[in-house]
């Protein structure tokens with residue numbers, strides 16, 4: 001492997017014009033959850049790689065935003081659910097401040113969706129049901145990792161994985177207490193469609209009382 005000492009790569013002139021599609025007020029659904037479901041379905045059909053991957057932003061006690069990618073696992077009128085370790089850095093941040101935001105980027109469709117809301121833990125029964133659906137090796141992997149904590153080296157992790165697998169030969173294991181879901185209950189959605197000359201389409205849904213107010217935003 002050749003290593004370079006270059007800290008700078010010229011990206012300033014990388015740019016693309018988006019011209020595939022448009023988004024207007026007459027196409028969108030009045031219900032942002034349905035609008036989101038429609039766009040997610042189109043991303044799946046378009047064979048976007050990891051269409052359910054979303055950048056999840058949380059905020060720590062100092063007000064420092066942090067962001068990482070997680071996988072959306074359920075989406076309905078209750079909100080957007082993902083699964084993680086309840087002792088991870090993101091979990092600690094959500095315990096201190098339940099506000100979170102996510103962004104999806106679907107390059108093949110030149111689309112992005114942003115969602116903001118408040119996070120609650122999913123019901124234990126829902127986390128149990130999803131954990132049971134995961135492949136056995138992923139179940140073991142979840143138990144083997146104290147997510148977000150330092151580890152001396154990789155072999156410690158692999159040894160823990162092998163031990164756990166040997167202790168539960170070929171079966172399913174119950175969900176550990178420190179693993180489960182969160183649901184983002186949204187109060188804002190934004191649907192972004194890339195357009196030509198940076199005149200992109202942006203449609204915002206803001207929760208006001210018991211209704212969603214829809215507005216077009218400037219790009």
Ligand SMILES: Cc1cc2nc3c(=O)[nH]c(=O)nc-3n(C[C@H](O)[C@H](O)[C@H](O)COP(=O)(O)O)c2cc1C
Pocket residue numbers: 050053066067068069070071072082083084085088089090091147148
């Ligand atoms: C495509 C992709 C999907 C991921 N999905 C998840 C996920 O669903 N849950 C999760 O805990 N981490 C997931 N990760 C790992 C997270 O990005 C992150 O490394 C981990 O959750 C630790 O974050 P934290 O230390 O901020 O808590 C995923 C990473 C990538 C690149």
